[in-house]
Amino acid sequence: MKPTWDIFCTVVDNYGDIGVTWRLARQLVAEHGMAVRLWVDDLQAFLRLCPQLDPGAAQQWQQGVEIRHWPATWPGAEPAQVVIGAFACQLPDGYVQAMAQQPTPPLWLNLDYLSAEDWVQGCHGLPSPQANGLRKYFFFPGFTEQTGGLLREASLLPRCQALRQTPGERERFLGGLGVQPQQGARLISLFAYENPQLGNWLDVLAADAQPTHLLVPQGRILGDLGAWLGTAQLPVGALHRRGGLTVQVLPFVSQDDYDRLLWSCDFNAVRGEDSFVRAQWAGVPMLWHIYIQQENAHWDKLEAFLVLYREGLSPAAGQALVELWRAWNMDRPMGQAWAALQPHWDEVREHARQWQAAQAARPDLATRLVQFYRNSL
Template sequence: MQRDWDIFCKVIDNHGDLGVCWRLARQLAGLGERVRLWVDDASALAWMAPEGCAGVRVIDWSDPAAVSAAAAEPAPRVLIEAFGCDPAPELIARFAEASAADGTPRAWINLEYLSAEPYVERLHGLPSPVFREPGAGLTKRFFYPGFTPATGGLLREPDLARRRAAFDRAAWLARRQLPWNEGERLVSLFCYEPPALAALLAQLADEGTPTRLLVTPGRATAAVEACLSSAPWLERAPGQASALSISYLPHLDQPDFDHLLWACDLNFVRGEDSLVRALWAGAPLVWQIYAQDDDAHHVKLDAWLDWLEAPASMRRFHHAWNGFGNAALSLADIGEEWRLAVTQGRERLLAQDDLVTQLQHFVAGKS
């Protein structure tokens, strides 16, 4: 049964929330659902999804005229409040009125942030009755993405494994006009400002393995440039070569960001959406988690490492990259154990239903 979905997204920073919501909207539309994506700042879609997507209508949440016009349209069958973003009161009121007036089953879903912590399994699917206007009398339900069968799973397109298996690295690099030599290790860098970045660049430059670092635009590029502007290790003796070459990337749309991760031998990622895409890529990865003032991200990072059954070397590296613990960053830590942990984790995830499949079943059962 085809449904109308409203997805609400508030862009906090770094475009991660919008990235997740766009992938969700696009996958739903690909399955024949009708989707309206409400977002307060859709500017990043100009490079993230320049061609748009048939079946997805993007609405400017900050435009009063757009809100008023949509409030006059039929209410959606499913309302997704992404990451506790509080949709416009007029639209919640329309949703509640329609639910009371026509008796059509509707679902209000609070899509939560991704975590491997134990509370996710306890809270996934729980109801949250609404007692105050404009949604008084309705019930939200929590939907938690996660890494285990007792959670809502992860976003994964139906043809993802097939496309990953058919990917041609050399052809993609040539199409993107990225320089690459056989035998050169490819490393992607998508990060905030990791405290160990200077140490990473120094080790890459001094290693015996030639490495090309593919740096994403924005904060990652700024962080690398800041390191290079003051790094004493760049002052080499005459004739001394560096093993490190750096290429700065333009903004990539979502399919090409996936291709970047598929092309690389090691991926440094940040936030949630890119972590999931790096897991699907299957190469060794390093995750920079979003920092929180109370250091709650330390617990969150360790919970994910526990789920991954990460070897001790991978745990040490992650602690150093994220700025806690006493371990020093060492590229010598990265080896086959890392690849095995990631690929085995991916196999466990592939054995579970993806997030959209679970969400559709959830909505059908809870409507």
């Protein structure tokens, strides 16, 4: 019998939470032979990532994963052997009671948000005894050996390499999105939250002697983009040129196609957690728009990652990279920071490749979760 896993996901920010849990569920099934149920409270948001999904079905199977709608009124279900509450979501009371009644209690894991902060290493894997006698363990994704690793399917980097090395493959993929970049243009993807610094950055790109082709999938940044372009109408396929900058609006693509988009670009601006990790696997320079928290608590998380990520860069290149990320996330002059990074472009590009290789040398998140489960037996 295959070990059974239940993953619970509350969709908080449209796609980040479900994006991570959907990738994880598929990998546990495909690579580790687990039987996985993914409980999701918002199937409509899930539909954007999995177009084959039936948003009205209480139960269905997609890519080997059993998808269950998690309604406000708990329908009841026998607990799995491994139970994951993603991102501190609260499991149904009835389910927790059923867990406590099992002859062998399930392994209960709280899969937390990704962070590079120092305290994460000390908390990863620790138990949290519950009043009903169950134990819940903290499981933190991360960038060091003392954490739970990053999501990475076994085929991910080989597929990235194949797209880049197979003649015409990159062009075929971009052509399928209606993208035909001009010769010598720097290709940049932009997926971000609202940002007042966007116009300042675009002004510099438009004035640059090197042409830039900016690819913007549908999302929250389109309002700021439209304000800079002077239009409220930015349908999919919209193409605008200003100086050396070409701006093109793309459709909201599947997870696999978003990976291919990141692999196809020379620079990726990403947001949240799922896209942030995928951009690191692309191995090219990147910019992270971190999810905003009250009282700017997210800045500590940003700075903690930058401490790790800048290791190996020269002081000048490291400082330029840090100032770019701070400008984007702290409402500072973005155009000035972008211009200051350009003299260090080759070094930052090589550093992105080295970071990708270093992270790929560590076990991935799904593998570490399975190891944790087997060690608990």
